[in-house]
Amino acid sequence: MTDSDTRLQEAVGKALAAAERLPAPEFDTVWAAAGARAGIARKRGLLLIGSAAVAAVAAIAFVFHTPAGGEWRYVDRYQLLETTGWSAPSDSLLPDREFDIYQSVPVLIESTETYGGTLL
């Protein structure tokens, strides 16, 4: 570097130093903020990967899932029309305790017991 280069360098250096007259922010502060932001980015990345993994597992489980009773099957229309013994799937929701309307109700209605001279 020549003398004139050195003098030019000094002049430019002084001009720049004046432009940067305020000190840099504390390293520890900037470093801590960067660490926090990196942590958030890492958590966000992990959350994204976790969500994708859960979605993939759910999709695989849905595809390969078979009902507890055995294979999936569709309702056979002809089989349905040829029988009177069909029960709707919703019957499984009825309570266990049932009564037969033809067997039980007449007994209740046709009681021979009286109460105050009147048939019950």
Add this chain to the structure above:
Amino acid sequence: MRDSDVLDNNPHISRSALEAIHGQVFGWALSRTDYDRSAAEDLVQQAYIELLTGKARFDRRSSLKTFVFSVVQNLARSRYRRIASRLRLLQTAGHGAAEGLEQPVEPQQNTAVWRAVQALPQRQRDIVELVFCRDMTVESASRVMGVSTGTGRVHYDRAKKALRLTLADHGESFDD
């Protein structure tokens, strides 16, 4: 280098080594953001995040300072690309002047030398700053700028000539 000091995702970088060059990195970030201190602090933070996460990996092919300066330079470039595209979008949408966008902040500085440096083309200004003010060789400065050493040398020589000419017009001679 203490073991506990080394970054997990960047085994060749230590926290203390970064701390030693922090002031210079911030100065470089300042000039990349037109002397907007908050933008410069954000830029330095972003550079440290790149180092912490290992997105920018130091492999000792240059000095740590050259490497970190390059990271800052690349981040600043992408930042300005984003700002420029937002500006274009706003102008297309008929907003005219882009409100809310950061405007360059000129330092409280009006010397002839400063104005001459600011008048240089971007690449010449960068190499002058890196070599004259950030104690870098032309080779390292070229690496930071992402150009070959030969190109860097051409920018450096042209910058010096332009500065001498401009300053001679203002009565300041830097000739031998």
